Amino acid sequence: MALIAHPRGATEDRRSVRVLSVAVAIAFVVLFLLLPLATVFSQALANGLDFALAALKDPDALSAIRLTLLTAAIAVPLNTLFGAAAAWAITKFDFRGKGFLVTLIDLPFSVSPVISGLVYVLIFGMAGWIGPFLRAHDIKIIFALPGIVLATMFVTFPFVARELIPLMSDQGREEEEAAISLGASGRSIFWRVTLPNIKWGLLYGVLLCNARAMGEFGAVSVVSGHIRGQTDTMPLHVEILYNDYQFVGAFAVASLLALLALVTLALKSFLEWRYADEIAAVHRH
Amino acid sequence: MTVAYAVPRPVSRWRNPSALPGFGISMGFVLFYLSAIVLIPLAALAIRPWELGWSGFVAVITQPRTLAAFELSFGASAIAALLNTVFGFVVAWSLVRYRFPLKGLVDALVDLPFALPTAVAGIALSTLYAPNGWLGAPLAALGVKAAYTPLGVVIALTFIGLPFVVRTLQPVLSELGKEAEEASATLGASRGQTFRRVILPALAPAIVTGAALSFARAVGEYGSVIFIAGNLPMRSEIAPLLIVIKLEQFDYAGAAAIGLTMLAASFLILLALNLLQSALFAKR
Numbered sequence: 001m002a003l004i005a006h007p008r009g010a011t012e013d014r015r016s017v018r019v020l021s022v023a024v025a026i027a028f029v030v031l032f033l034l035l036p037l038a039t040v041f042s043q044a045l046a047n048g049l050d051f052a053l054a055a056l057k058d059p060d061a062l063s064a065i066r067l068t069l070l071t072a073a074i075a076v077p078l079n080t081l082f083g084a085a086a087a088w089a090i091t092k093f094d095f096r097g098k099g100f101l102v103t104l105i106d107l108p109f110s111v112s113p114v115i116s117g118l119v120y121v122l123i124f125g126m127a128g129w130i131g132p133f134l135r136a137h138d139i140k141i142i143f144a145l146p147g148i149v150l151a152t153m154f155v156t157f158p159f160v161a162r163e164l165i166p167l168m169s170d171q172g173r174e175e176e177e178a179a180i181s182l183g184a185s186g187r188s189i190f191w192r193v194t195l196p197n198i199k200w201g202l203l204y205g206v207l208l209c210n211a212r213a214m215g216e217f218g219a220v221s222v223v224s225g226h227i228r229g230q231t232d233t234m235p236l237h238v239e240i241l242y243n244d245y246q247f248v249g250a251f252a253v254a255s256l257l258a259l260l261a262l263v264t265l266a267l268k269s270f271l272e273w274r275y276a277d278e279i280a281a282v283h284r285h
Numbered sequence: 286m287t288v289a290y291a292v293p294r295p296v297s298r299w300r301n302p303s304a305l306p307g308f309g310i311s312m313g314f315v316l317f318y319l320s321a322i323v324l325i326p327l328a329a330l331a332i333r334p335w336e337l338g339w340s341g342f343v344a345v346i347t348q349p350r351t352l353a354a355f356e357l358s359f360g361a362s363a364i365a366a367l368l369n370t371v372f373g374f375v376v377a378w379s380l381v382r383y384r385f386p387l388k389g390l391v392d393a394l395v396d397l398p399f400a401l402p403t404a405v406a407g408i409a410l411s412t413l414y415a416p417n418g419w420l421g422a423p424l425a426a427l428g429v430k431a432a433y434t435p436l437g438v439v440i441a442l443t444f445i446g447l448p449f450v451v452r453t454l455q456p457v458l459s460e461l462g463k464e465a466e467e468a469s470a471t472l473g474a475s476r477g478q479t480f481r482r483v484i485l486p487a488l489a490p491a492i493v494t495g496a497a498l499s500f501a502r503a504v505g506e507y508g509s510v511i512f513i514a515g516n517l518p519m520r521s522e523i524a525p526l527l528i529v530i531k532l533e534q535f536d537y538a539g540a541a542a543i544g545l546t547m548l549a550a551s552f553l554i555l556l557a558l559n560l561l562q563s564a565l566f567a568k569r
Contacts, residue, residue: 017476021379022383024372024375024379025372026391031420033447037401039419040409043409082315085315085318086311088311089311092303093301093305105319108323110548110551111505111548112525112547114525114528115330115505115544118330118532118541118544119327122329122330122541123329125532126535127537128329128537129329157322177305180304180305211400215402217407218403221508238404239404242408250408251412254408258401258405
């Protein structure tokens with residue numbers, strides 16, 4: 001029967017179109033996405049695994065890893081708290097200017113990373129609005145941890161909020177209103193009614209927020225001052241090593257970050273597949 | 286938690302009454318945090334350039350070096366957005382309409398530019414397209430220099446913008462039922478006619494949105510570009526890098542002037558695209 005051509009359905013594309021389309025799609029993804037990823041790992045392992053691991057045990061690399069973890073450990077919980085508060089206020093109450101507030105929350109996503117760092121330098125830097133005051137009182141914000149955390153908070157600001165707002169808006173207020181009519185306190189409503197409903201969506205938002213917090217380069221680069229062993233985060237350390245022609249070291253640290261990205265993608269795909277109904281339907285980034 | 290009672294508060298003019306507690310504390314925190322982290326810092330960006338006065342501001346943003354950087358940033362972003370629109374469409378179309386091996390992997394990989402830190406992407410692309418790199422060497426044999434040229438900037442911006450087009454198109458394509466296509470075929474249209482006159486018009490708003498998102502992200506992009514760009518003034522220097530250079534020279538007002546102009550220009554372009562979109566697709 002193989003000799004008889006299968007008649008093509010009216011809404012089916014010609015075989016040549018299908019093959020060409022898939023071939024172009026795969027070629028593009030391989031060229032633009034897979035090869036850069038493969039480059040990271042192959043360059044890191046260019047001199048063998050031991051060499052790459054040794055580069056990671058360098059004191060400056062370890063200090064960069066510590067700073068990145070510390071920064072994320074401060075910025076992510078604060079933005080999560082903000083996201084939950086914003087989603088609660090926006091989805092459980094009706095007030096004027098709601099749309100405007102949502103737009104303002106999304107604002108950091110439309111701002112260049114470099115500008116996200118620049119705005120803090122304009123305030124806290126040497127020639128910033130309160131720079132002289134800070135210097136007189138020996139308070140360091142720019143070229144120190146607070147500036148790095150602030151810049152990270154700015155670029156990851158909307159992640160949790162924009163995941164929770166559509167989700168909680170879909171879920172409505174009936175359950176919370178039922179709980180309050182039965183005499184539950186505000187706190188127990190949040191922990192026992194709202195949180196169980198949004199936990200996967202919340203985790204999804206936190207996951208994306210954390211990936212960006214640990215990987216942010218542009219904003220942090222502007223406020224960090226690049227002091228080795230002190231204000232270098234992992235992405236900045238990658239830059240320093242690369243510009244020093246220490247390619248294996250640069251790619252070794254880079255491959256740690258790439259692994260973080262791959263783990264994030266895997267968890268993200270898993271959450272989208274397993275809990276599709278419990279995370280917001282629309283995903284824009 | 287300061288709210289210990291569940292009695293609705295007096296009706297205010299801007300908020301409807303609600304039985305639920307916690308509005309005051311959550312809204313208060315939101316407004317405080319939003320102002321401290323986002324609004325006040327952005328206000329600094331809006332105010333500080335004017336320390337230069339109008340003529341000083343204009344002088345900064347019309348320097349040949351600044352103009353060249355704007356041209357590269359906006360031009361390369363437009364080219365990258367265009368490339369992403371074409372190839373992103375093919376990727377989204379293949380993922381939604383066809384079945385092929387490793388489809389799940391391709392689908393997951395599309396999000397890589399979102400997840401991969403930009404500095405990592407930057408050094409990877411730069412190594413890949415360097416004259417001795419996996420792709421740079423064959424290109425060099427053809428006489429094409431990719432790394433350290435404006436072409437390199439386009440490559441990096443294409444990398445960074447791809448997911449915006451694909452992820453905008455995918456849900457729209459999935460929800461586009463086959464009914465209209467079947468009707469079109471029944472009425473005697475060829476597959477090509479159906480594509481041009483039924484499918485494409487239905488997708489057009491999403492295509493414009495995806496292209497706009499990709500463009501907006503590319504204009505401000507820094508980390509993935511600076512390694513592959515070579516950063517030659519007047520030739521391959523992007524606008525965000527110029528901001529960094531001005532800051533290193535403690536020219537805060539100049540840096541802010543370039544930053545403000547960039548933001549204003551991207552907002553105007555996006556606004557124009559939005560208006561174009563609603564004018565073209567008003568019926569939908």
